Amino acid sequence: MNILRGHVEPILKDALNSIGVNDSNWTSMLSPSREHSQGDLSLPCFPFAKQLGKSPNDIAEELSNIIVPNVAIGKINAIGGYLNFKAEPKWLAKQLLSGKIRVGDAFGNKPHTGRQILIEHTSANPNGPFHVGRARNAILGDTLVRLHRLLGNEVRAEYYVDDMGKQVGVLAWALDNLSKQDVEDILQDKESLSTKWSDKADHTRVRWYQAAQKLRKDESKSEKIEQDIAKLVHASEHGDESVLQKFHDSFQPVLDGMLETLSRLGIEFNQFTNESMFVTNGDVAKLTETLSKLEIHGVADNGAEYLDLGARGMKGKTEFFFKRGDGSSLYATRDIAYHIWKWKQCDDLINILGEDHKLQSKQVGMTLQELGHKVPEVLFYSFIKLPEGKMSTRKGNVVFMDDLLEEAKEHASQIVRELRTKYSEQEVSHIGESVGRSAIRFNIIKVSPDKGFTFRWEEALAFEAGSAPFIMYSHTRALSIAKKCIDNGIDVDEISNKELDLDSIDSELPDSLIDLLRCMAIQNDALERSVMQCRPNLFANQVLNLATSFNGFYRDCKIFDDGNVNELYLQVSQLASQFLKTGMEGLGITPLERM
RNA sequence: GGGCGUGUAGCAUAGUUGGAUAAUGCGUCGGCCUCCUAAGCCGAAGAUCGCGGGUUCAAAUCCUGCUGCGCCCGCCA
Secondary structure, eight states, X not given: OHHHHHHHHHHHHHHHHHTTOOSSGGGGTOEEOSXXXXXXXXXXXXXXXXXXXXXXXXXXHHHHHHOOOOSSEEEEEEETTEEEEEEOHHHHHHHHHTTOSOOOOSSSSOOOOOOEEEEEOOOOOSSSOOBHHHHHHHHHHHHHHHHXXXXXXXXXXXXXXXXXXXXXXXXXXXXXXXXXXXXXXXXTTSOOOOXXXXXXXXXXXXXXXXXXXXXXXXXHHHHHHHHHHHHHHHHHHTTOHHHHXXXXXXXXXXXXXXXXXXXXXXXXXXXXXXTTHHHHTSHHHHHHHHHHTSTTEEEOTTSOEEEEGGGGTOXXXXXXXXXXXXXXXXXXXXXXXXXXXXXXXXXXXXXXXXXXXXXXHHHHHHHHHHTTOOOOEEEEEOOEEBTTBSOXXXXXXXXXXXXXXXXXXXXXXXXXXXXXXXXXXXXXXXHHHHHHHHHHHHHHHTSOTTSXXXXXXXXXXXXXXXXXXXXXXXXXXXXXXXXXXXXXXXOHHHHHHSOOOGGGOOSOOOHHHHHHHHHHHTHHHHHHHHHHTTOHHHHHHHHHHHHHHHHHHHHHOOSEETTEEOHHHHHHHHHHHHHHHHHHHHHTOOOOSOO
């Protein structure tokens, strides 16, 4: 609890000095209390024991006797070698209700930190529909974008489009050379296209891609096809405008389909950058020239060039090739050019990548360093697999995001229909869509990115405690209270803005109200930590805790009772709904009026 | 073989810079709707934090060995 820290540190410093502790190592030891019931900030006194020749218990006890609580500190106690500080509830309430603690707003007016962050995420090759395996990147990336914005950073979300090379080459070749009938004949043993998505180009065109991939494995035909594709790829890598245009026309409808899916998940981009740009504008040529002059540069027998990163401490495979024998560039080379370009446009650079890109990313980072550039921050995530094993389009072992979204919406709508029989079908649909989308996102962000993730339908569609709908539900409860007050002729806005004299309240505040205050007071701490550590799950956890605290408050603190409004409770409830709302925006969960 | 990551109740996970009685959800068992939305709340049972060693006043957390799982080790992307 950082807002309390400022009030504790000065007096703690004096107290420690007076008993003979003069260094300042203790500031990092003062940390959020593990035992919530004991305090908000705690200082373990064990390290002082040897220095002072007293038991940790006695030291904590002594300190608690010396320190005189101030307005912010409610209670000080010494237990088991810990010195605990508890924020004074009414002080906490005043801080929060006076608006001194920024609630945060991901999309509206908020203080700017002035930092420009460029986050590149998703960047999936545009050759087929978005499946759940790819979704972890997009959802983590977009959540990070939102969290940075909530913190006040200026963020550009960027999609790097692979518009050249083999994958698009295959797609372009197939569209040029295969008829619809050819494709269906080739794929006759495969499941046919779901009629539901027959108008979506990512679903339709991927069949051409799959058909071509199958033909390429057929030995009688593959040689000619490989030659044709190689010709296209080669041309694209040398910046051939007409081939690049052909590629563009092939993949753009697919990309549009994928973006439609992403948009449904609440994911949008500020900019799309084509990989080919760095070939056509000469950046790659300049780069390879520079790399060729580096000290750690080497040349293979056939003229291919590499850097020996082993000379800079790289373990394992140390040769990093940036130029082929035929002189053309490689994906990683273009990625380096892309990074140099990106660095000119931001203060911080973050990439979201699958764990399979770790080596590649390390090579790019070390090369950037060798060239005197900064190394980007990278968030790696482990793959999503299905209970049946690895996700594979080839084996038909995939879950398409479009299908998951539909399923989640239908499932949510069904629940609404059962629970709220009076809602119109239009409202049911709106709630279903919002709940489905939010639940899918939350299901993925709440777990740590570096842990493996197994996609299970039951879990994706579980809308109970620990899910997005649970958070959404708490939020609508708060709105529904406010609505009830308004319906009873109470001016909620006026009460919300009123300055209450909390000191005139004689009684203690209820525990669950205090819990809620404490939870709100650490919201920004959690946000900062989540952003700093590049781990959205930390903030997801905070918002979940906030919703739980709100439910406790809701249970114990009656706001509108017997025609009377408890003004403090109403203010707290209104504030909590703001905290919940901005927290949800940060996570990409859609706040609803009612559900 | 080498490199990187990971292993926490039946299942899925959280756990801050090492710090108190390891937290949450699902599932199981038992309660709560004449009371602002029960997608909720309260309670119970359930853990050798993969295994061994080490560092430390203190280890799920740091170091080391072993082991299971994942990813990578292309002049592919």
